[in-house]
Each structure stands twice: as structure tokens, then as C-alpha cells.
Amino acid sequence: MQTTLNHTIAATYTETSVKTSLWTRFMNYAKGQEKNRLLWIGIILGAHGCILTPLVAMLSLIAGPNFFLFMTGMMAMGIALVTNLAAMPTKITIPAFVLTVLVDIAIVISCVVLIAA
Numbered sequence: 001m002q003t004t005l006n007h008t009i010a011a012t013y014t015e016t017s018v019k020t021s022l023w024t025r026f027m028n029y030a031k032g033q034e035k036n037r038l039l040w041i042g043i044i045l046g047a048h049g050c051i052l053t054p055l056v057a058m059l060s061l062i063a064g065p066n067f068f069l070f071m072t073g074m075m076a077m078g079i080a081l082v083t084n085l086a087a088m089p090t091k092i093t094i095p096a097f098v099l100t101v102l103v104d105i106a107i108v109i110s111c112v113v114l115i116a117a
Contacts, residue, residue, distance in 0.1 A: 059111035076100035
């Protein structure tokens with residue numbers, strides 16, 4: 001007579017959570033905003049053309065005629081303008097807008113430091 005042995009298999013289940021990076025979440029958000037593309041064009045051009053670029057130009061002239069800061073501010077406006085006029089998708093225009101806003105904030109901080117010095 002033959003004996004059959006059944007070995008018990010103990011399987012453990014561990015749940016792993018997948019964490020997406022901040023950049024991936026931001027890019028997914030930007031891709032999802034394609035239906036609001038005209039709204040983003042208005043926000044980007046309005047924010048740069050009416051608020052950020054005049055502020056940067058004024059502060060760079062008050063801090064002394066600093067050609068580098070002035071042209072960097074104009075370049076930031078140009079990046080925002082060209083990406084919108086070229087009808088790029090929002091996955092390109094929104095990150096470009098965030099980048100140019102960060103550049104403008106850096107220029108404002110530089111001008112304030114130059115004025116205070």
C-alpha cells in the first residue's frame with residue numbers, strides 16, 4: 001500500500017502600495033486638463049502679460065538697469081507666449097507656465113535683494 005504525503009504550503013500575502021511621484025501626478029493632471037485648454041491659455045497669458053512681466057520689468061529697472069534680469073523676464077514671457085501660440089497640448093504648456101513663474105519669482109527675489117543692498 002502506498003502512502004501519499006501532502007505538504008501544506010503557507011502563502012503569505014503582503015499588500016504593496018504603489019506611490020506615484022509628485023512629477024508623475026503633476027503630469028497626469030496636466031494631461032487631464034486638455035479639455036480646459038482655452039482656460040489655461042487665458043490664465044497663462046493674463047498672468048504673464050498683466051501681472052508678472054510688468055512686475056519683473058518694473059523691479060528690474062528699479063533695482064538698477066540690469067539687462068540680464070530684464071531679458072530673463074522677457075524670455076520667460078516669450079516661453080509662455082510661444083507655447084500657447086503654437087497650440088501645444090496642456091502637458092507642455094502647464095509645466096512651461098510653472099517653470100516661467102518660478103523664473104519670475106527668482107527675478108523678483110533677486111531684484112528685492114539688489115534694492116535692499
